[in-house]
Amino acid sequence: MAAKEPVNDEVAGEILFSANQPTDLPNRVSRLLPTWHLSASKKGITREFTFPTFTKAWKFMTLVADECKAKNHHPSWSNLYNQVTVEWTTHRPEGLSIKDVEMAEFCDRAADDIGLKG
Numbered sequence: 132m133a134a135k136e137p138v139n140d141e142v143a144g145e146i147l148f149s150a151n152q153p154t155d156l157p158n159r160v161s162r163l164l165p166t167w168h169l170s171a172s173k174k175g176i177t178r179e180f181t182f183p184t185f186t187k188a189w190k191f192m193t194l195v196a197d198e199c200k201a202k203n204h205h206p207s208w209s210n211l212y213n214q215v216t217v218e219w220t221t222h223r224p225e226g227l228s229i230k231d232v233e234m235a236e237f238c239d240r241a242a243d244d245i246g247l248k249g
């Protein structure tokens with residue numbers, strides 16, 4: 132059995148999760164929290180990505196948009212030149228869900244592939 136992860140346990144306790152989520156969701160969220168932040172509402176997670184160029188920021192948004200279409204799950208996000216700010220939350224059932232975590236993990240992989248500003 133995996134050891135309990137103490138990191139960010141306090142934060143995980145404050146999160147407002149959607150109904151009927153897998154039991155390992157708090158641990159999966161905890162692993163994201165060094166780079167993602169709990170939204171003020173406590174119902175979502177946000178991260179700001181900074182790319183070397185606008186072209187790369189746009190490429191990132193294109194990759195994420197295609198995944199949104201595939202998964203039928205959509206972010207609240209904004210773009211300013213080379214920066215993309217992304218928030219994941221679930222409207223129904225309201226709160227943070229496994230879909231948000233999966234999409235956040237996808238964003239991290241896409242950003243890694245494209246390359247963040249050094």
Ligand SMILES: C[C@H](O)[C@H](O)[C@H]1CNC2=NC(N)=NC(=O)C2=N1
Nearest residue numbers: 203204205206220221222223224
């Ligand atoms: C009807 C359709 O399944 C819903 O509107 C989907 C679409 N995209 C969504 N995206 C997000 N982030 N949360 C949702 O609850 C959601 N619901």
